[in-house]
Amino acid sequence: DVKVTQSSRYLVKRTGEKVFLECVQDMDHENMFWYRQDPGLGLRLIYFSYDVKMKEKGDIPEGYSVSREKKERFSLILESASTNQTSMYLCASRGFLGTYEQYFGPGTRLTVT
Amino acid sequence: GEDVEQSLFLSVREGDSSVINCTYTDSSSTYLYWYKQEPGAGLQLLTYIFSNMDMKQDQRLTVLLNKKDKHLSLRIADTQTGDSAIYFCAESIERTGFQKLVFGTGTRLLVSP
Numbered sequence: 001d002v003k004v005t006q007s008s009r010y011l012v013k014r015t016g017e018k019v020f021l022e023c024v025q026d027m028d029h030e031n032m033f034w035y036r037q038d039p040g041l042g043l044r045l046i047y048f049s050y051d052v053k054m055k056e057k058g059d060i061p062e063g064y065s066v067s068r069e070k071k072e073r074f075s076l077i078l079e080s081a082s083t084n085q086t087s088m089y090l091c092a093s094r095g096f097l098g099t100y101e102q103y104f105g106p107g108t109r110l111t112v113t
Numbered sequence: 114g115e116d117v118e119q120s121l122f123l124s125v126r127e128g129d130s131s132v133i134n135c136t137y138t139d140s141s142s143t144y145l146y147w148y149k150q151e152p153g154a155g156l157q158l159l160t161y162i163f164s165n166m167d168m169k170q171d172q173r174l175t176v177l178l179n180k181k182d183k184h185l186s187l188r189i190a191d192t193q194t195g196d197s198a199i200y201f202c203a204e205s206i207e208r209t210g211f212q213k214l215v216f217g218t219g220t221r222l223l224v225s226p
Binding site: 004009035040041042043045048050056058090092100101102103104105106107 | 154161214217219
């Protein structure tokens with residue numbers, strides 16, 4: 001079974017803080033993704049990575065950056081957290097073969113006060 | 114553009130059938146997916162359908178695909194209270210040699226006893 005884990009289930013941070021969200025997958029998947037989920041908006045892609053040290057902007061990258069130093073780990077960084085970044089953050093991974101489905105972590109609910 | 118649309122809510126009684134509908138925009142999508150999200154959890158892949166199929170059945174789940182109308186539906190037979198969740202449809206889209214998923218807004222299914 002594919003396992004995708006995220007470092008925290010719940011996180012509360014103050015405006016202006018630097019925030020790190022970590023994601024680890026154990027299936028040697030090449031591709032990893034960060035989404036945010038907001039009610040009525042579904043999932044929106046923030047960044048993805050198709051290999052170590054490679055990253056691509058998704059649909060809403062503003063205010064975020066990412067890091068992929070090792071294949072199994074993909075980090076999302078909020079350089080200076082703002083209240084409009086309060087959301088559920090979901091990490092996913094996918095291999096090159098198969099039906100392109102993505103495997104998701106349990107999510108991190110981030111509140112910025 | 115990339116747009117996947119779903120209705121936001123569906124309410125059914127236990128034992129009834131549920132039908133969740135989705136419309137998508139990219140006629141070149143290779144696969145279409147249904148994901149389930151239970152409260153406080155990440156997304157789990159429920160089922161998928163290859164774009165050259167019209168129908169796929171998997172136990173209580175039936176997926177229907179109308180490519181002409183770009184319409185996808187998920188039917189859950191004999192709906193149970195444990196089926197209460199948010200259901201997301203997603204299409205795979207090819208962009209500059211990379212497959213990405215575009216998700217709908219999600220349909221919250223509420224099953225009452």
